[in-house]
Amino acid sequence: MAIVDIQREGPIAVARYDRGGKANALNEEAIKALIEAADELSADDTVQVVIITGTESRFSGGVDLKDDNLWRNNADAVSRHAAMSLGGVMCDRWRLLPQITIAAVEGPAVGGGGILALAADFRVMADGAFFQFPEVRLGMTLGWGGLPLLSSLIGPTRAKRALFANERIGEQDALNMGLCDKIAPAGGAVEAAKLFAQTIAECPPLALRMTKRAIDQEHRANWAAPYEADQFYLARLIAESNSQSG
Structure with a gap:
């Protein structure tokens, strides 16, 4: 079974991410599958609204901390930096989709899974769904573009x-x-x-895309500073060092 299943219903596409595990966590394979799905949808001019969702019980439990392919603990610094930056590439692809995007959230949307939902234009949450971002408590920063996305949505103090x-x-x-x-x-x-999505899709397709692009360029011009991936990588190294010394 594909990790990301895309179903099209006229101008609306539903991309369902289901890794098959209990937490629906994001490992390297899943992140790459989500990048490929975003690229496929971006090239489809017949789709005007994209819904991204997880399983029936959870959006995503966040990054898979046990996936060595994602963290590359024994690799050189350049390889580790590239691997850790992959999640940011994924969120970037979804944020930059020309179509209008809606995250449909059931259950937890934690850490990197929550950031993926923030990358959408809109979020629909079911009863019992929740967001949580434990990165700082784990000794890391909120990477993948999450800091500017979160603070732009709820303000710096609440963030x-x-x-x-x-x-x-x-x-x-x-x-x-x-x-x-x-x-x-x-x-x-x-x-x-x-x-x-059906209400949104009633708008003329070109007007939708042009308006989304204009708003995003106005309000998110500096949303992902180039150094953000570096900051996340260095924070991870410090957290690992503290763990080993403790």
């Missing part, structure tokens, strides 16, 4: 609180603070996202 206190942000709080756009019953995130 700091979410990160420093490792807050679990449920669907109602997410809606109140602008992290979520619509709430659906448990198990109904995709269907609610489809209804939202």
Whole structure:
């Protein structure tokens, strides 16, 4: 079974990410599959709205900390940096899709999985869904473009609180603070996202794409500084060093 399954329904496509594991965590194979899916959809001019979702019970539990292909613990510095930057490439591809994107979130969207959802234009959360970003507590920064995305959506003070206190942000709080756009019953995130997508798809396709691009260029011009991947890599090295010395 493919890690990312794409189903097209007229101008709407649903990309379902299902790695098959309990946490639906992001390992190197899954990240590459999501990059390929984004590239495929980007080239499809018949699709105007893309819904990205996980399994029926969880969006994603975050980065797979046990995947050596992703962390390359025994590799040289250049190889490790490139491997750790792959998640940022994935989020970039989804953020830069010309189509309108909606993340349909069931259950947890944690760490890198949460950042992938933030890269979408909109988020629909089911009852019981939540965001959580534990990176700072683990001795790392929020990479993959997550810091500017999170702070632009909920403001710098709330972003700091979410990160420093490792807050679990449920669907109602997410809606109140602008992290979520619509709430659906448990198990109904995709269907609610489809209804939202149908409304969006009523707009002329070219106007949709041009308007999205204009808004993003205005408000996200400096969203991902070139040094962000370096900062994430160095923070990871420090965390590893502290763990070994402890």
